[in-house]
Amino acid sequence: MSDIQSVLNENRVFPPSDAFVKQANVSGMAAYQAMVDASQKDYPGYWANLARENIQWKKPFTKSLNDSNAPFYKWFEDGVLNVSYNCLDKHLTTQPEKIAIKFEADDGKVTHINYRDLHARVCQFANGLKSRGIKKGDRVIIYLPMSIEAVISMQACARIGAIHSVVFGGFSSKSLQERIVDAQAVAIITADFQMRGGKLMPLKSIVDEALALEGCDVIKNVIVYKRAGGEMTFNAQRDVWWHDIETNQAKVCEPEWVDAEHPLFILYTSGSTGKPKGVQHSSAGYLLGTMLTMKWVFDYKASDVFWCTADVGWITGHSYVAYGPLAMGATQVIFEGIPTYPDAGRFWKMIQDHKITTFYTAPTAIRSLIKLGGDLPAKYDLSSLRLLGTVGEPINPEAWMWYYNVVGQGRCPIVDTWWQTETGCHMIAPLPGAMPIKPGTCTLPIPGIQVAVVDETGLEVDGTHGGSLVIKKPFPSQIRTIWGDPDRFVSNYFPEEMRGFYLAGDSAHRDEDGYIWIMGRNDDVLKVSGHRLGTMEIESALVSNPLVAEAAVVGRPHDIKGESVVAFVVLKGARPADSATAKKLIEDLRNWVGKEIGPIAKPDEIRFGENLPKTRSGKIMRRLLRAIAKGEAITQDVSTLENPAILEQLKEVIK
Numbered sequence: 001m002s003d004i005q006s007v008l009n010e011n012r013v014f015p016p017s018d019a020f021v022k023q024a025n026v027s028g029m030a031a032y033q034a035m036v037d038a039s040q041k042d043y044p045g046y047w048a049n050l051a052r053e054n055i056q057w058k059k060p061f062t063k064s065l066n067d068s069n070a071p072f073y074k075w076f077e078d079g080v081l082n083v084s085y086n087c088l089d090k091h092l093t094t095q096p097e098k099i100a101i102k103f104e105a106d107d108g109k110v111t112h113i114n115y116r117d118l119h120a121r122v123c124q125f126a127n128g129l130k131s132r133g134i135k136k137g138d139r140v141i142i143y144l145p146m147s148i149e150a151v152i153s154m155q156a157c158a159r160i161g162a163i164h165s166v167v168f169g170g171f172s173s174k175s176l177q178e179r180i181v182d183a184q185a186v187a188i189i190t191a192d193f194q195m196r197g198g199k200l201m202p203l204k205s206i207v208d209e210a211l212a213l214e215g216c217d218v219i220k221n222v223i224v225y226k227r228a229g230g231e232m233t234f235n236a237q238r239d240v241w242w243h244d245i246e247t248n249q250a251k252v253c254e255p256e257w258v259d260a261e262h263p264l265f266i267l268y269t270s271g272s273t274g275k276p277k278g279v280q281h282s283s284a285g286y287l288l289g290t291m292l293t294m295k296w297v298f299d300y301k302a303s304d305v306f307w308c309t310a311d312v313g314w315i316t317g318h319s320y321v322a323y324g325p326l327a328m329g330a331t332q333v334i335f336e337g338i339p340t341y342p343d344a345g346r347f348w349k350m351i352q353d354h355k356i357t358t359f360y361t362a363p364t365a366i367r368s369l370i371k372l373g374g375d376l377p378a379k380y381d382l383s384s385l386r387l388l389g390t391v392g393e394p395i396n397p398e399a400w401m402w403y404y405n406v407v408g409q410g411r412c413p414i415v416d417t418w419w420q421t422e423t424g425c426h427m428i429a430p431l432p433g434a435m436p437i438k439p440g441t442c443t444l445p446i447p448g449i450q451v452a453v454v455d456e457t458g459l460e461v462d463g464t465h466g467g468s469l470v471i472k473k474p475f476p477s478q479i480r481t482i483w484g485d486p487d488r489f490v491s492n493y494f495p496e497e498m499r500g501f502y503l504a505g506d507s508a509h510r511d512e513d514g515y516i517w518i519m520g521r522n523d524d525v526l527k528v529s530g531h532r533l534g535t536m537e538i539e540s541a542l543v544s545n546p547l548v549a550e551a552a553v554v555g556r557p558h559d560i561k562g563e564s565v566v567a568f569v570v571l572k573g574a575r576p577a578d579s580a581t582a583k584k585l586i587e588d589l590r591n592w593v594g595k596e597i598g599p600i601a602k603p604d605e606i607r608f609g610e611n612l613p614k615t616r617s618g619k620i621m622r623r624l625l626r627a628i629a630k631g632e633a634i635t636q637d638v639s640t641l642e643n644p645a646i647l648e649q650l651k652e653v654i655k
């Protein structure tokens with residue numbers, strides 16, 4: 001581990017302009033350092049002050065951090081609040097007319113909703129949920145397209161104390177089933193269809209498929225938002241239209257006041273086993289994290305028009321669409337469609353039309369838009385932009401420079417934000433009026449967060465050596481547990497050798513300025529187009545096909561997606577005799593994975609061998625497979641390999 005070296009040699013540094021520093025919420029490095037010092041002087045007191053200043057409490061807390069049962073930390077535990085109250089009600093007297101959401105549909109139609117009306121709709125829908133018997137602590141699956149209704153659903157659950165679990169609309173019925181059963185959910189909120197890139201794609205029928213699978217009879221209600229009005233089947237006992245339960249409800253709904261630690265949501269994410277983890281977040285600590293990072297990292301101002309392009313199916317869409325912007329009283333844009341429809345200028349046109357000030361997207365989107373039309377931004381008026389952000393994977397310096405010069409016109413700082421589903425909000429990211437930025441690094445931790453790069457024994461590595469990224473102290477927005485699996489929570493994130501530090505699962509190194517450079521995952525998790533996929537999950541999906549005996553999945557660097565999925569498969573029968581048979585089988589297996597997990601997990605390439613390269617003890621040699629997938633010459637020691645002849649078979653690419 002400690003001999004991990006970075007091959008990047010990046011010397012460009014961009015300090016914030018005087019004009020940006022002057023108006024920033026945190027101006028200059030001295031101000032940043034003062035916050036860091038304050039957090040180090042009195043760690044629990046620092047977070048307690050912030051929680052008092054930022055959250056409206058029904059009953060104030062008296063205790064900041066409870067670490068008596070580490071790593072099951074509790075924050076502000078005797079405080080009582082409601083997250084939806086903090087996102088909506090608090091704005092009713094101060095800015096009821098301010099637009100909360102500008103929704104742009106796939107076809108370009110724009111709908112605005114102000115804070116007063118959003119509050120009213122959330123209350124009506126919350127009352128609707130209650131009318132169906134849904135109550136505090138119940139788990140509710142949300143399987144919706146990007147829409148105002150997706151945000152209303154999440155906020156309405158928060159309002160009544162129900163725990164939502166949003167499932168990305170690209171996941172299959174099988175993935176949906178797995179999450180329903182694990183969470184023991186009682187209801188699903190979905191839509192008839194979703195519209196993306198001019199195409200109508202079913203959602204309700206996928207829910208129906210899931211509900212026919214084992215264990216899904218726990219679902220008593222399916223609430224269906226009519227997005228497109230196409231053909232679909234309706235089960236009168238179980239299914240109900242969204243509009244039928246929303247209309248006629250009162251426009252007020254007293255929030256369910258909950259303890260600070262009440263779970264706000266569960267969000268499933270991939271780990272290094274075949275089974276996704278239900279990451280459980282708290283109410284108060286999570287809310288605090290999203291608000292602070294809106295202020296510090298996004299330098300939020302009341303005049304901003306904020307646009308985070310992430311889907312609410314991912315953590316980014318939770319923290320910077322459904323919660324953070326609303327808690328700050330921001331105006332934000334939500335987009336239903338895809339960046340390339342009707343053409344690759346869609347994002348730039350939307351920035352122009354909505355006068356976006358703060359734009360937050362993923363490196364994979366940036367790379368694909370460079371490829372499809374690097375000159376397109378110049379055709380639009382992007383002068384409203386003042387800040388750019390990226391998230392989800394390392395950004396390569398060329399893409400960073402294009403984003404900085406062509407989209408930001410050299411005027412806008414870029415906040416490269418490192419964080420995870422588990423951390424709830426940004427952990428390492430520039431405060432744009434303080435830190436000089438460099439292409440490819442997420443710079444320094446936000447004030448209060450203490451990170452380190454350590455070796456296998458949890459000791460900090462020297463100088464600029466690489467190692468494992470850890471967070472040294474508990475922080476309010478962190479994961480509380482894995483739903484239903486506290487042991488996995490402890491062993492995954494707080495393994496004994498890490499001395500009580502939170503193990504992020506990424507490798508990283510620091511440069512001479514102490515800036516952190518993320519080098520990628522060091523577990524079996526891939527980042528494909530910014531989406532987190534477990535190699536084991538894809539392997540399990542492949543092996544569940546009756547024709548497959550064994551499978552190994554690795555990532556291969558990809559220009560646009562960051563990584564692509566390459567699968568090595570051993571069939572129960574013989575290897576395909578000719579290329580036509582192989583091609584047909586590859587297509588079948590790709591579709592199989594699409595059905596089992598979702599189209600995002602389909603391997604880009606599948607190769608067949610009579611066996612997989614294994615050590616004499618039977619361990620698959622993944623390092624070797626990664627080299628083969630990249631087409632590299634094998635320079636590694638293969639003397640421990642049980643079956644060297646297999647390598648030649650696995651090098652064969654079927655075209």
Ligand code: PRX
Nearest residue numbers: 391392393394416417418419420421518532
């Ligand atoms: O490997 C890191 C990468 O994404 C992982 C977390 O994935 P997920 O839980 O899906 O959350 C993504 C959105 C917060 C991390 O372990 N990652 C995230 N942000 C960055 C990053 N890698 C490099 N630079 C980043 N800014």
